[in-house]
Amino acid sequence: MLDMKTIRAEPEAARRAVELKGGDVDVGELLALDEERRGLLVRVEELKARRNAESKRIAERKKAGEDAAEAVAAMKAVGEEIKGLDAREAEIEAAISERLLRIPNVPDATVPVGATEDDNREERRWGEPADASFERRDHRALGEALGLLDLQAGARTSGTGFYFLRGAGARLERALIAFMLDLHVGEHGYEEVSSPYLVRPHCCLGTGQLPKFGDDMYAVERDDLYLIPTAEVPLTNLFREQRLTVDALPIHVTGHSPCFRREAGSHGKDTSGLQRLHQFHKVELVKLTHPDRSMEALETLTLEAETVLQRLELHYRVVTLCTGDLGFASAKTYDIEVWAPAAGRFLEVSSCSNFLDFQARRADIRFRDADKKLRYVHTLNGSGLALPRLMIALLETHQQPDGSIRIPEALRPHFGADSIGG
């Protein structure tokens, strides 16, 4: 969340964030509430100062054996007045924080202004689209022909949006997860973390899924837990309420988890096959950095995610999300989109974001800087990468004219073979 002091000093930034990201908070009203609260504070704190001083005098007088009944009665009245003002102040404060939690993060100055994904800015492309020397089958046809994928069975057990992988399909998923984790741990210096998949509500508040996006998550109401929509939630909250030392930064953690998403309201759009699912696997990258270094950390984070695609010999591009497409908590986001030859389009496999101190403020993650001051860290995360769409691209790109799938060199040690169906 944004700091009330910052909003007070620069209300235009908050207004801009609300407007560009389609928020529903009235910043003017928020400022008025803040004004009222501060006025109230001045009054009530003055009363409390009087009460404190007078109570001390009462204690002294009682010790000296003097009568203090009159002062006690007067302070009783002051106490009542304080109670009333305190209650009013608490009400206003609750109204303020409710609004603060719903104000989105301010887009970074380098983020293109725009409404939809059409306004995103392409930064670069890597590799070439697969050659068109033969008719490419899509991942559904390939998955069916090779016995890798069973969507009908997923629908029967759990509904649409769930899938079974079988045989080499399941093995491919496992190999990709292991490959990515080994890459990030071995070459990019991340600590591997295995985390809970169910979390308490305050964790979702910390990373920004709550209060605005509760409908997007599966809730286990009986136990007041949410199924994680991404490992970002536990991996970031691993550090909640921590006081880190400056030399502990940057912190790099990676982990694999299933991700659960209700995808409410997104039916019918690009949902074919493995494109959009209620449950999928993902390897996540999370960084905590010094505030001065988060923007450069976003660049390396994105490159680290890109490395996965390069090693897997997959064509991709990187785009900067425009203001309207930018997530609630993010100040700047790069999407990595992999080319799916049969689908004939780029599929998002990673979203790399810098949240600045937006999440750190909510989750209360601070560090002691060189000057001994406590400051909020900056948090970043990115997929490294999401499995189903990665598998779509891999199957469709590396299919051979004979119907088999070539396993890219880098993946073979983990997969244990150089092709599927070859």
Place this chain on the structure above:
RNA sequence: GGAGAGGUGGCUGAGUGGCUUAAAGCGCCUGAUUGCUAAUCAGGUGAGUCGUGAUUAGCGGCUCCCCGGGUUCGAAUCCCGGCCUCUCCGCCA
């Protein structure tokens, strides 16, 4: 699920209504001293917020001892409710 114990600053840990302005220790910072990455001594060292002020200073107030209520002139301390942690038992992959 049952029984018990407990939640106090960066950490350990005292504190059963006003002498707490939270002891002491550790850690950290500054200085002194000793001819050498150590020892000793002295001093300092929490967070949030409001006001004032101001090149991020300084000064003053208020709040904060898990959270929320209550009692009281006054609560870390007493009462009620909740959350969490630990130990043992039970159950269990």
